[in-house]
Amino acid sequence: MRIVLAEDSVLLREGLIQILGRFGHETVAVADAPALVAAVADDRPDVVVTDVRMPPGYRDEGLRAALELRRAHPGLPVLVLSQYVEQSYAADLLQTGGGVGYLLKDRVGDVAEFLDGLERVAGGGTVIDPEVVRRLLSGRDGSRLGRLTDRERQVLELMAEGRSNSAIARRLVISEAAVVKHVGSILMKLDLPPAPDDHRRVLAVLTYLRG
Secondary structure: OEEEEEOOOOOOOOHHHHHHHHHHEEEEEEEHHHHHHHHHHHHOOOOOOOOOOOOOOOOOOOHHHHHHHHHOOOOEEEEEEOOOOOOOHHHHOOOOOOOEEEEHHHHHHHHHHHHHHHHHHOOOOEEEEEEEHHHHHHOOOOOOOOOOHHHHHHHHHHHHHOOOOOHHHHOOOOOOHHHHHHHHHHHHOOOOOOOOOOOHHHHHHHHHHHH
């Protein structure tokens, strides 16, 4: 894959370049949000990997650039890396559709998991860091989420991580038919009826993230 990488930390940026190159990926690296937007326009990458907080303000420049790129290039896969669990960042990104991910930087230390997430995002999937999901799950009750059983919450948590029905079945050691039944029940309890223009799994995850 051809990847545009936006990361202002020299050590992390060079480390990611080495990791991605080792697995045959070509990387164009930049250090700030304006350069990220320019690099995508020039290089037309297969996927973008970006930090959230970048120069010049070190607030949310990377995320805002990612959202701008998704508007300018619909369907462009974007994987956001962050040092922090930011609920609104994950929700804003998910609203743009499939082919997005939000991982904590600590996850980059697990090379296999990072590459798996990158490939799933590049393939149009949605990947949310398990730690983000766990933080958002803690202490939740009431509203529509309170209608879910413990098993349905487990299934929804794995959906938020971007897992397919077959992957969820393997993780929970249940049949794929049981997963399909749980997903149907989740969508019903979250008041997400079939609609031709909506991706109900993504809407379910958004409901989950927003609580």
